[in-house]
Amino acid sequence: MASQGFWSLGGDNAGANNTGSQSPSTPRAWCQAAAQKLSGGIGSKLCGMLVHSGGSGGVWLALLNVGEVEKPAEPAAKQPPETEAAGTCGCNKSCNCTKAAVVFSDLYSTDLLPAMDSDAKTMTFLQEVVDILLAYIVESFDRDTKVIDFHYPNELLQMNNWELQGEPASLDDILISCRATLKYAIKTAHPRYFNQLSTGLDMVGLAADWLTSTANTNMFTYEVAPVFVLLEYVTLKKMREIIGWPDGRGDGIFSPGGAISNMYAMLLARFKMFPEVKEKGMSSVPRLVAFTSEHSHFSIKKGAAALGIGTESVICIKADESGKLIPGDLEKRILEAKQKGFVPFFVSATAGTTVYGAFDPLIAISDICKKYNIWMHVDGAWGGSLLMSRRHRWKLDGVERANSVTWNPHKMMSVPLQCSALLVREEGLMQNCNQMHACYLFQQDKHYDLSYDTGDKALQCGRHVDIFKLWLMWRAKGTIGFEAQIDKCLELSEYLYNKIKDREGYEMVFDGKPQHTNVCFWYLPPGIRHMEDKEERKKHLHKVAPVIKARMMEYGTTMVSYQPQGDKVNFFRMVISNPAATFQDIDFLIEEIERLGLDL
Amino acid sequence: MASQGFWSLGGDNAGANNTGSQSPSTPRAWCQAAAQKLSGGIGSKLCGMLVHSGGSGGVWLALLNVGEVEKPAEPAAKQPPETEAAGTCGCNKSCNCTKAAVVFSDLYSTDLLPAMDSDAKTMTFLQEVVDILLAYIVESFDRDTKVIDFHYPNELLQMNNWELQGEPASLDDILISCRATLKYAIKTAHPRYFNQLSTGLDMVGLAADWLTSTANTNMFTYEVAPVFVLLEYVTLKKMREIIGWPDGRGDGIFSPGGAISNMYAMLLARFKMFPEVKEKGMSSVPRLVAFTSEHSHFSIKKGAAALGIGTESVICIKADESGKLIPGDLEKRILEAKQKGFVPFFVSATAGTTVYGAFDPLIAISDICKKYNIWMHVDGAWGGSLLMSRRHRWKLDGVERANSVTWNPHKMMSVPLQCSALLVREEGLMQNCNQMHACYLFQQDKHYDLSYDTGDKALQCGRHVDIFKLWLMWRAKGTIGFEAQIDKCLELSEYLYNKIKDREGYEMVFDGKPQHTNVCFWYLPPGIRHMEDKEERKKHLHKVAPVIKARMMEYGTTMVSYQPQGDKVNFFRMVISNPAATFQDIDFLIEEIERLGLDL
Known part of the structure; x- marks a missing residue:
């Protein structure tokens, strides 16, 4: 076997790079820590339960230190497989642990299902993996754990041999x-992980994703995914009802992310106006132009490039100081385009811009789209979820007038990645736009109702099952549960805003309360607060956020994003979509920024 | 709570639709069955282990009957949560079971992490789900289990209330x-599931996918997916080495399926020839034409429609009787197009066509592409994996001359869905073609090597982590393990071909041994074997495969695909990618077709 060195650092060096671990170092210590942390004796019960749950002594390794890359000490390793060894788990309390001591170093993947007589080995192996995952989950939510045990790419590449072997x-x-991968992974469930629009880890969503992996199927036909196809139907209908389309009528699809959902919308808009483009291509149509705010997501331009429309045909509309598209400028630019003989076919309004979290004025935009007969798309990848909140859905007033809406439950609703929906008002259009009638897949003489074979309306052929995690979470929370979760994130961001808006050393990037959970601000270290030369100050300030961010990652205490925008130098963009975050975590973030930036 | 009726049928009706279950009906019976089936006392140990592994009595429900939709009888249901009840598992052998009796009917998702003091409840819940999944896995590989418990869409829609609630x-x-979803799901791991190009369930791949879900991150930047980004780098390089590009140089990406990979290839080819198309769109370039075999996958046309090229600009090249593109016809059509003033920019050769499994002659095609300076793409979504086999890789001779290659490890290599790679020979092209420089994501002043922020070369923004399952499986099997798995599937298909080619009642759709695992054939029931009227016979034969397929699904015994092709009426397309299939399963398929088709 040429593979012994892979990921494993070998005996002596094993712990050398393991500087970030804060886990207890012995089984006993872990049990004691667990017992102290959990009330009502759950700690020791949990301990007992977990020891019961798995196979070999490796369970312990997983529980104790999910990131350890050395091999377990394996007291049982010399025993033959399939013997049973009774032991104690190391708790203060004695308990009856029955461990099925399977020696994994003697087993290979060929010993697992579908191999003969492999049920027990397979279950023990999978249970061992699950134990590693369960330990990682508990650790991820623990504020004493690092968000990330960061290493530079070359370091990480060189510190392990991870070439694939024969x-x-x-x-x-x-x-x-598995342990090593998790050790160096980012803990996206961590209550102080604020780096992206998608954060947090929902337990029901995770369970649903595990089930989805186990079902291992494909959305293209009813015959291979009967339940999932129906659940997609039910869920898309519900989402359309929430948008406000009569009886939830319309169409839609779950696509691989918001960028692709937006591209679908542009594709549909073009097809609606010029159906001949499907066969004849862009050379058969006049010069098309699309419109979107200068603050919109880059996927609009990316889609235009891919679809053969060209990025220059995406006209960027001015946004006001808070990031909202200015309808007057939209109308002006439409008229300009028409005067040039171009054909305006697509307006993408944004509900929740990526950086500022701004909501474009949808009613005014829809009036303009109606007037000039232009497809109105709402990119609500980030802000669409606010439709679930009675307190905040007014920000999307007018969305029901849109022709299509992108809405990513994997962002503000914390559905595990990926889960992005495109909702379309007109029925049948997606099918007509994309269908190719592949007769090996969409046979017309099947014995069931073919309208459930939804694959031909997609750009993809095979399509991953993204629906079950959303459906199961929705069932578990109810609409009111999503609402509460979303409202809480908005409360947290308001708390952050109120806390820093007049605080010494902070400047807000734009005035007024943010509409979404995006809070954009500069932190000015004491040394530059009173700099008189404005250009010099700006130059300094530009470097502050990147350095603080780099330090956050090296300490592993929290993560938050930053960027420049237009003529504004680097600022922090705090976003809150993480259901695990609390007011204290917001306090921590502020303290941490100040601690890490003090000397800059 | 308005949700009691959801999926649950209520007390009396609970089992009414549960006709397909073949599981033992009591815990004792299950243990006995397990003990009988497994040698060396593993049965009762497995039984004990599983009872130990979980939380409540629901474990039993899962083990006994994964599909039962009624609620468990819950002897412990009246006990307060968080009490501990010792019991026996119901085996013949007595054992010490310590069950953490959590009453799930009193718990909601808000009681799980990140709630206070929720570690134990969370673990118990997740463990309960895992127990359901483990039972489903074992059941899936059991030939006595149905491949599918089929219900018509309306039946399935009406037999449960699955609307989403407030x-x-x-x-x-x-x-x-979860149990009900799996009850009606198709068992894609089942050894007799042959319906798609993607079949089977790999245990290491599954474990990796569970880990991926738990890590719940995104491929766009190194900072949020350090390990996964590096593993993608390592794996793509390895795949390029196997293709035969010097030192594995080049580029690539894992995309959401083969259709999107093919679309990427077309996008790159267009950009390579006319880089201005990115900004200026198709109106800036001459009329482009693409070429592909009449047997190629529909995604080539779908891609052309989306990219604004138009389906009419995809010229279908004649294939020979066995489904291979005829190079002479390709050259002829290229010359015709050039005479019309069109610009040939893209040839998509297919390595493993969807229906016949044919391999286009890549060397001859590459000579033509070179002569006319056209981008050569190889759609090896289905056949690319044969590169892993020393016995079969000659079928792709010439692939190293391609500019781009689609290769889906989720098909012939049984990596869980989805896992599709596009490999590109030229470095840097993807980045130039697709990048939009979003400054909120791809900040240029980060503290690490930015070449690992691969997101801007993708069409997607967020991108699902598809790499880990492939990498971990590769590690577990080694290249030789994949080779053995692939060679075995090809052996099985040769066995099937030899078995039916001269058998009474069978006709092959094309002559000669198939090159891939596709075996295409008609089964003629006795009643039509000697029909003299050829048209009448053809008309009858067209209806045979759909009826047999429908019966297969209703009995749930096996599943195989069928379709017409050109002027050929419906025939069976048997494909073997399922590592669980054996010679006996091939025998079974033939017997089953004959049993179900006898009276037609």
Whole structure:
């Protein structure tokens, strides 16, 4: 076997790079910590339960230190497989642990299902992986754990041998790889992880995703995904009802992310106006132009480039100081385009811009679209979820007038990645636009109702099952549960805004309360607060956020994004979509920025 | 709570639709069955282990009957949560089971992490889900289980209330939903599931996908997916080495399926020839034409429609009787197009066509592409994996001359869905073609090597982590393990071909041994074998495969695809990518076709 060195650092060096671990170092210590942390004796019960739950002694390794990359000490490793060893789990309380001691170093993937008589080995292996995952989950939510154990790419590349080999590795090696992967992964569930629009880890969503992986199927036909196809139908209808389309009528699809959803919308708009483009291409149509705010997501331009429309045909409309599209400028630019003989076909309004979290004025935009007969798309990838909140949905007033809406439940609703919906008002259009009638897949003489074979309306052929996690979470929370979760994130951002808006050393990037959870601000270290030369101050300030961010990652305490925008130098963009975050975490963030930026 | 009726059928009706279950009906019976089936006392140990592994009595429900939709009888349901009840698992052997009796009907998703003191409840809940999944996995590989418990869409829609509600459902309800979803799901791991190019369920791949869900991150930047980004880098390089590009140089990406990979290739080809198309769109370039075999995948036309090229600009090249593109016809059509003033920019050769499994002659095609300076793409979504086999890779000779290659490890390599790679020979082209420099994501003043922020070369913004399952499986099997798995599937298909080619009642759709695992054939029931009227016979034969397929699904015994092609009436397309299939399963398929088709 050529694979022993893979990921594993070998005996002596094993712990060398493991500087970030804050886990207890022995089984006993872990149990004590757990017992102290949990009330009502759950700690020791949990401890007992987990020891019962798994297979070999590796369970312990997983529980104790999910990131350890060395091999377990394996007291049982010399025993033959399939023997049973009773032991104690190391708790203060004695308990009856029955461990099925499977020696993973003697086993290979070929010993698992579908191999003969492999049920027990397979279950023990999968249970071992689950134990690693369960430990990682608990650790991820623990504020004493690092958000990330950061290493530079070259460091991480060189500190392990992860080339792929000709020969197989043992299952023990596979488990070690799993632990190591998680050790260096970012803990996206961590209550202080604020880096992206998608943060947090929902337990029901996670369970649903595990089930989805196990079902391992494909959305293209009813025959291979009967339940998932129906759940997609039910859920898209519900989402359209929430948008406000009569009886939830219309169409839609779950696509691989908001960028693709937006591209679908542009594709549909073009097809609606010029159906001949499907066969004849862009050379058969006049010069088309699309409009979107200068603050909109880059996927609008990316889509235009891909669809053969060209980025120069995406006209950027001015936004006001808070990031909202200015309707007057939209109308002006439409008229200009028409005067040039171009054909305006698509307006993408944004509900929740990426950086400022601004909501474009949808009613005014829809009036203009109606007037000039232009497809109105709402990119609500980030802000669409506010439709679930009675307190905040007014920000999307007018969305029901749109022709299409992008809405990513994997952002503000914390559905595991990926889960992005495109909703379309007109029925049948997607099918007509995209269908190719592949007769090997969409046979017309099947014995069931073919309207459930939804694959031909997609750009994809095979399509990942993204629906079950959303459906199951919705069932578990109810609409009111999503609403509460969203409202809480907005409360947290308001708390942050109120806390820093007049605080010494902070400047807001734009005035007024943010509409979404985006809070954009500069932190000015004491040394530059009173600089008189404005250009010099700006130059300094531009470097502050990147350095603080780099330090956050090196300490692993929290993560938040930053960027420049237009003529504004680097500022922090705090976003809150993480259901695990609390007021205290917001306090922590502020303290941490000040701690890490003090000397800059 | 308005949600009690959701999926659950209520007390008396609970089992009414549960006709397909073949599981033992009591815990004792299950243990006995398990003990009988497994040698060396593993049966009762497995039984004990699983009982230990979970939380409540629901474990039993899962083990006994993954599909049961009624609620568990819950002897412990009246006990307060968080009490501990010792019991026996119901085996013949007595054992010490310590069950953490959590009453899920009293718990909601808000009781799980990140709620206070929720670690134990969360673990118990997730463990309960895992127990359901483990039971489903074992059942899926069992030939005595149905491949599918089929119901018509309206039946399935009406037999349950699955509308989404305003109010939350209890965790008990969530577990019931999980069981019901799996009950009606297709068992894609089943050894007799042959319906798609993607079949089977790999245990290491599944474990990796569970880990991926738990890590819940995104491929766009190194900072949020350090390990996964590096593993993608390593794996793509390895795949390029296998293709035969010097030192594995080049570029690539994992995309959401083969159709999107093919679309990327077309996009790159266009950009390579006319980089101005990115900004100026198709109106700036001459009329472009693409070429592909009449047997190629529909995604080539779908891509052309989306990219604004138009389906009429995809010229279909004649294939020979076995489905291979005829190079002479390709050259002829290229010359015709050039005479019309069109610009040939893209040839998509297919390595493993969808229906026949044919491999286009890549060397001859590459000579033509070179002569006329046309981008050569190889759509190896289905056949690319044969590159892993020393015995079969000659079928792709010439692939190293391609400019781009689609290769879907989720097909012939049984990586869980989805996992599709596009490999590109020229470095930097993807980045130039697709980048939009979003400054909120791809900040240029980050503290690490930005070449690992790969997101801007994608069409997507967020991108699902598809790499880990492939990498971990590769590690577990080694290249030789994949090779063995692929060679075995090809052996099985040769066995099937040899078995039916001269068998009474069978006709092959094309002569000669198939090159891939596709075996295309008609089954002629006795009643039509000697029909003299050829048209009448053809008309009858066209209806045979759909009826047999419908019966297969209703009995749930196996599943195989069928379709017409050109002037050929409906025939079976058997494909083998399922690592669980054996020679006996091939025998079974033939017997089953004959049993179900006898009276037609």
